[in-house]
Amino acid sequence: MLAPEVTEYIKQAGNKMDAISDDVDEVNKIKYDEASTFDAGKDKAKFRQYDDACDRVKNFYAEQHKKQTLAYNLAIRKQVLGKVNARMSVWEALEMLNTLVDESDPDTSVGQIEHLLQTAEAIRRDGKPDWMQLTGLIHDLGKLLCFFGAEGQWDVVGDTFVVGCKFPREIIYPDTFAANPDSHDPKLQTELGIYEPHCGLDNAILSWGHDQYIYEICKAQSTLPKAALSMLRYHSFYPWHREGAYRHLMNDEDEEQLKAVNAFNPYDLYSKSDSPPVVAELKPYYQSLIAKYFPAVVEW
Ligand SMILES: O[C@H]1[C@H](O)[C@@H](O)[C@H](O)[C@@H](O)[C@H]1O
Ligand SMILES: [Fe+2]
Numbered sequence: 001m002l003a004p005e006v007t008e009y010i011k012q013a014g015n016k017m018d019a020i021s022d023d024v025d026e027v028n029k030i031k032y033d034e035a036s037t038f039d040a041g042k043d044k045a046k047f048r049q050y051d052d053a054c055d056r057v058k059n060f061y062a063e064q065h066k067k068q069t070l071a072y073n074l075a076i077r078k079q080v081l082g083k084v085n086a087r088m089s090v091w092e093a094l095e096m097l098n099t100l101v102d103e104s105d106p107d108t109s110v111g112q113i114e115h116l117l118q119t120a121e122a123i124r125r126d127g128k129p130d131w132m133q134l135t136g137l138i139h140d141l142g143k144l145l146c147f148f149g150a151e152g153q154w155d156v157v158g159d160t161f162v163v164g165c166k167f168p169r170e171i172i173y174p175d176t177f178a179a180n181p182d183s184h185d186p187k188l189q190t191e192l193g194i195y196e197p198h199c200g201l202d203n204a205i206l207s208w209g210h211d212q213y214i215y216e217i218c219k220a221q222s223t224l225p226k227a228a229l230s231m232l233r234y235h236s237f238y239p240w241h242r243e244g245a246y247r248h249l250m251n252d253e254d255e256e257q258l259k260a261v262n263a264f265n266p267y268d269l270y271s272k273s274d275s276p277p278v279v280a281e282l283k284p285y286y287q288s289l290i291a292k293y294f295p296a297v298v299e300w
């Protein structure tokens with residue numbers, strides 16, 4: 001249940017939301033997924049080097065791949081999505097997240113507010129629409145789960161994958177799934193597992209983490225457009241958006257979602273080598289974007 005102020009905001013935004021959606025469609029056609037020049041000068045081979053990663057990263061994935069089972073995923077969704085953990089503004093959430101260092105990430109050890117501002121600024125510099133800049137700013141806010149009773153980081157960060165079917169080799173460290181009990185259940189280890197062919201990714205159960213959580217919050221409480229919601233929900237789904245796995249689960253709409261995620265991903269990944277942003281200087285600009293798409297207080 002959303003608080004009355006939030007419901008009221010959504011209702012008030014109703015008309016505005018239509019207006020924004022139309023606008024967004026226009027902007028989308030023109031530029032959100034137009035080729036970007038942002039990553040041209042980056043040495044891409046330097047990112048996501050999991051073979052050479054430190055033990056922190058390797059241990060993280062060993063634990064995650066062992067513990068993210070179908071049963072766990074069904075239970076955790078009910079537990080987390082059924083309650084309100086905190087009431088605060090988007091900016092307060094960013095500040096809260098700043099103390100977290102992501103154990104799964106071989107490419108950054110800065111606080112999350114820096115990573116989020118680097119992502120947003122890269123999108124802004126490239127002249128992309130304001131809603132996409134804001135999506136860059138908030139895309140990892142789901143990591144707040146770490147402060148809301150998560151068992152560890154294994155159920156918050158890291159790349160995502162589908163549970164309830166075979167774990168494909170396109171997931172990093174695929175051998176670590178031998179320790180996952182679902183790997184020994186023949187029903188869950190066929191190509192389709194519990195799914196119908198082309199059932200659509202929105203009907204698949206992705207390993208639980210920060211993507212799904214921020215997606216649910218933004219879907220219910222913001223006026224961000226659909227492409228933004230796709231970027232949020234699938235940004236960690238590397239085996240799908242980067243490695244080409246899970247094509248047999250996709251429906252027509254997922255082609256659109258893939259376009260959105262691929263347009264977003266380079267900013268998330270390759271901005272990690274940009275110089276650190278000056279938070280205080282950027283705050284007023286991003287506060288104005290937050291005010292455009294979110295209520296003053298969000299339920300987390
Ligand atoms: O280590 C990173 C990090 O946790 C990101 O937030 C997530 O989106 C990526 O998929 C993952 O590789
Ligand atoms: Fe992320």
Ligand SMILES: [Fe+2]
Nearest residue numbers: 115139140268
């Ligand atoms: Fe990120």
